[in-house]
Amino acid sequence: MSLRIGYGFDSHAFKPGVPLVIGGLKIDHPEGLAGHSDGDVLLHAITDALLGAVSAGDIGSFFPPSDQRWKNADSSIFLATALEEIAVAGYKIVNIDTVLVLAKPKIVPISGELRERVAELLGVKPGEVGIKAKTPEGLNQDHVAVAHCTVLLESVAAPEGLARMAATAETEDELNAVVKGLVDEPRSVSALGRKLPTFDTNDLT
Template sequence: MSMRIGYGFDSHAFKAGVPLVIGGLKIEHSEGLAGHSDGDVLLHAITDALLGAVSAGDIGSFFPPSDARWKNADSSIFLQTALEEIAVAGYRIVNIDTVLVLAAPKIGPIAGELRERVAELLGVKPGEVGIKAKTPEGLNQDHVAVAHATVLLESATSPEQLTAMTAAADTEDQMNAVVKTLVGDSRDVSALGRKVPAFDTDDLT
């Protein structure tokens, strides 16, 4: 069985006048996170961890901030694309561990709800998702939210099976059928980032 490890990191400054979204949850707070999309620092880090684990580039290569389509976009779209990538590569999630670094709001009281939401978005069990939070003591980052994510993947099928399945998929509908076989759910990939050309380093976020 083949195993892969991926690591992701993201950071966003706080900004007044926008909602705070972390891990797919809207959180009551006086400020949200600045970003071209919804600024969901946790989902961005997880997305990068998943993409990195299968050597598929990073979030900026799929969803460049220069593209107006992703302005204020729901970051779960980015996560779905990463899930498509690992499925097509023939892998599935074993577990994921994350760390949020921010002065406020306090994550401890909502860590359980965050775990449930992230697990739902990833299609895994809550016990396979770690959510931890630290304060940025001594880092001079009181007005910034930082997220780290590490993911462990295992092969979902043999290389021979995967090659045969993907080679036979000539259309998006057929590729969706492959994904459904691998992860148990079919997603419309036409609006996602998988068809974007190889990444441009000028678009990294």
């Protein structure tokens, strides 16, 4: 078993006239967060932490703000792509720990609901998600939301039969033949670090 650690950071200024979304949760607040997508500062930090842990680039590599397809996009799309990258790399989440730094709104009253939502999006248990909140005292950041995330990944062992069969393959062609016999089509490991998402972005609404 091998372990990987990833770290992610993001920040967005508050902006009137847009909904506030943090951790995939819509929060009742007079202002939302400015951003090309929905401005979800927490999911952006988690996404970068996951991608960084498997050396797959960052959120901007996959979803550049210059691309109008991501205008007002739901940040859970970004997170899903990061989850796919770690799966392709052969890892799974052990736990994540996050820190939100913002003056308002208060996170403590909704921290349980926030933890449940993030865990749901990640496909892990709520006890494997840490959500903490701090105020930006002395930082002159009262109109900004900042998120930090650390993630721990562990490698996923291949099924014993597959591992034994793969061990007998001496070339990449032979390995692909082994995989083809199991799942009809070989899956290329070159997907790790790709810069384009696997789904059709034109289908997004």
